[in-house]
Amino acid sequence: MKSTKFLIQNFLKKKAAGVPITMLTAYDFHAAKIVDEAGIDAILVGDSLAMVVLGHKNTVSVTMDEMLHHCRAVSRGAQKAFLIGDMPFLSYQADVRDAVYNAGRFIKEAGMDAVKLEGGKERCKTIRALSNAGIAVVGHLGLTPQSATKLGGYRLQAQTALAANLLLKNALAIQDAGCFLIVFEMVPARLAQFISKILSIPTIGIGAGAGCDGQVLVYHDMLGINDGFQPKFLKKFAELHQHTLQAFEAYKAEVESGAYPATEHSFTMPDEEFSAFIDMQK
Ligand code: KIV
Numbered sequence: 368m369k370s371t372k373f374l375i376q377n378f379l380k381k382k383a384a385g386v387p388i389t390m391l392t393a394y395d396f397h398a399a400k401i402v403d404e405a406g407i408d409a410i411l412v413g414d415s416l417a418m419v420v421l422g423h424k425n426t427v428s429v430t431m432d433e434m435l436h437h438c439r440a441v442s443r444g445a446q447k448a449f450l451i452g453d454m455p456f457l458s459y460q461a462d463v464r465d466a467v468y469n470a471g472r473f474i475k476e477a478g479m480d481a482v483k484l485e486g487g488k489e490r491c492k493t494i495r496a497l498s499n500a501g502i503a504v505v506g507h508l509g510l511t512p513q514s515a516t517k518l519g520g521y522r523l524q525a526q527t528a529l530a531a532n533l534l535l536k537n538a539l540a541i542q543d544a545g546c547f548l549i550v551f552e553m554v555p556a557r558l559a560q561f562i563s564k565i566l567s568i569p570t571i572g573i574g575a576g577a578g579c580d581g582q583v584l585v586y587h588d589m590l591g592i593n594d595g596f597q598p599k600f601l602k603k604f605a606e607l608h609q610h611t612l613q614a615f616e617a618y619k620a621e622v623e624s625g626a627y628p629a630t631e632h633s634f635t636m637p638d639e640e641f642s643a644f645i646d647m648q649k
Contacts, residue, residue: 373408373449375480375503378548381408381580382569388581390451390571391589394420394437398586399444409449411483411583412438414456414513419587426512427456431469435477442478451505452479456513459484459493466493470502483550485511487537491544498545506546508537509575510553521598523553523574531558535565542568550583551575553600574600 381388390409393399394416402410416437417429438452452473459466466484473479481503484490490506497504509524518524525534538549546568551559553574560578563570572579587593588601594608621627 372447375449375547377408377449378569378580388569388571390581390583392416392583392586393441393444394586396440396444399441399448402586403445403448407448408581409451410441410445411451412441412453412479413483413585414453415585417455419585419593425515429455431455431458431472435472438473438477438479450478450480452477452482454482454484459490460486463493463496467496467500467502470497470504471500474502481505481547483507485513486541487533488540491540494541494544494546504546506538506541506549507552508534508541508549508554509551509559512552521553523555525554525558531555534558535562538562538566538570542566551579574598 378388388409389407390411391402391407392411392413392415393402394412399410412434414426414429414434416434417423417426420437421429421433423429434452434455438450442450454466454469454473458469470482470484473482482497483505484493485507487506487508494504494506510518510521512521515521525531534554541549548569548571549566550571550573551562552572554572554576556576556578559570559572559575563579569580571581571583573583573585584601585593588596589604591603591606592608592611594606597603618627
């Protein structure tokens, strides 16, 4: 099969052609391999890994080393998808030099094509510094989970005219600072559509309606692995928690009943060798 890498210019081409961009998160080799095989344009190694892979209550506890470890596995599994590493909390907020160094590690040590960071105008200096260092940057506006406590929880953003105007201003500011893509999370659909039309760079929505230039979902959520999680925006394209549970229960029952392993799952040994072995025991 011909393998064609999805390049940074393809995001703009898809926006211009009105063809939706597809993105999913992935955190390990096999997940990346399957997402890639499905022809998804981009893989985000999201800091959501803190919650869906590592079992933390929020995203702020994941470290740079943990993110890089999973990014490396994803880059070994994906051949074609454009790879985006999510900068974890405090890897870019405190200091621009730290931000450049940490972003550079995603590219240099972990095989990512770009990095993502959260925030609006307050991030412009950092985004410019990353761009100047030759690093492609994805912005993230609306619900920014690293500041969920400050935002009052995981909830819909930009519901007032003032907040909507601030979202537009922030989107324009980070576009001007050098972002080539912006994720909108939990934003009213018509607002996300309106801003997407104004921006020259593409937008990727999660809980932001069909008017964005593309969509992203979290791997575990869309596969129904994270079975208790059902926000309004989420469509489960599989029920893997249930399927996996059934498989484990069937395995337990077959081991306990002796049905597994059967003859076809067992290895043989030549009769004469086995007889010789038995004789050795006499
Ligand atoms: O960390 C993540 O998975 C994300 C997506 C929800 C966009 O930032």
